[in-house]
Amino acid sequence: MIETKEIVYKDCRELYSDLVSFTGNKYQPLHRWYSLVEGYSSEFVRRILGEQEKMPEVCFDPFMGVGTTALTCQDLGVKCFGIENSPFFYDVIRAKLRTDYDPYEFAVLIDEFEAYLFSCEHSQPLPEIETKTLFETEGRERWIFNDPVREGITDILEKMNSLPVSFNKYFNLFKVALGNHLVGISNVFRNGKCLSFKKNWQYNNIQRKEVHKLFIDFCRNVILIDIRSKANISVRTHNYVNVFRGDSRELVNNLPDNTIDIVITSPPYLNSRDYTDIYRLELWMLGYVSKFVEERKLRSSALTSHVQIAVEEKDSPNIPELNEFLDHLSTVPSLWNKNIPNMVKGYFCDMQSIFENLHPKLKPGAMLYINVSNSAYGNKICEVDTIIAKIAETKGYEALEIRTARFINSSKQQSIASKLRESVIVLKKNVI
Ligand SMILES: C[S@@+](CC[C@H](N)C(=O)[O-])C[C@H]1O[C@@H](n2cnc3c(N)ncnc32)[C@H](O)[C@@H]1O
16 A cells, blocks of 8 residues: 655746746747747746756656757756657757857858759759648648748758758758748648648748748848857757657666656646647658658657547556546546547556656656646546646655646637646655
């Protein structure tokens, strides 16, 4: 029998409400290269590191997103291991963590790129990708990129792909610059769970040369400036070599035992967001995915948190709050998707296995800070933070407190009056 204390709930909205969103990063060098709505701010990581008795030596983030934790750690001289499933985000992370750029060399490359784009007149062939929804083709009523925009993008891709090998280290910088603009120049916008067509998308009149200009301006006025600002700063730790691409449910096992002092992370929320779908423009246009089978593989390597693929039923952890929620779901006559109960079970099974696999990798007394939000299905709130904290308690951790960071709206599908708590779960590895 595991003895558990009552979990302490603390209202920390004053401290965290602005910090658990990505907004603060939009003004920070490097962090600003690609905005991730689902991310938190660099200041969030700094505050957590700052509240430790002494600066931790080794941090870990199993769900890196665009690498806010690892980059902040690098700035503070803290080693940080990390894992990220999306190949695009992984390249964004590595572009930001690299420290061997030569600003002069990059400036020359941008000039060359600009000259090439200036002289582009002929159309490049369409990228060889299986999805047919992206481009204007005969018989289609809607498409994501108008022809002039598609031409602007393929010009940039053509030049990127012909960069000499000696300039390989700059390749990801160009990818990030293009990735950063894809949604803006398209006919769609990110609508929480998916991509939706913009109002009056038919009148989108962005021209090929405007795409070139947006790209070049971003390379010159954002990326180059940031690289210059970092050029003469010596770096004590190079987290570029500590980050891995793949499924953290498995890759956690490859980390060295008994090394990690602190975990600062934010897993996907239990909110049915499929990152493979929301970020599909970046994945398909930048060459990470060209076939549906590849897209499916990527989707199934993500943490179970959406219903885009059928999830097999698993025995979920035996936590009263979870059992009660699952009982409730079983009484709801029409959930908006029949996979929801299995997704909920799968999510907490995944969390349980992460806690298990992570345990030997942590030093005794290691601290964990997990930013999550509660969810709602069948018009009832699922207390995700409490359930995760209680699962952790069954796997060798003490749940110190749950800090309320802010309250957010539930999805339109739920007619729930109260808002959902977004919080920071604070855990400590038990000292045996
Ligand atoms: C909430 S975001 C993290 C944002 C991050 N804190 C930041 O500020 O950029 C969660 C991330 O987990 C990643 N992810 C989902 N399933 C994963 C898995 N099985 N292994 C590793 N990463 C995964 C998603 O691709 C997403 O980037």
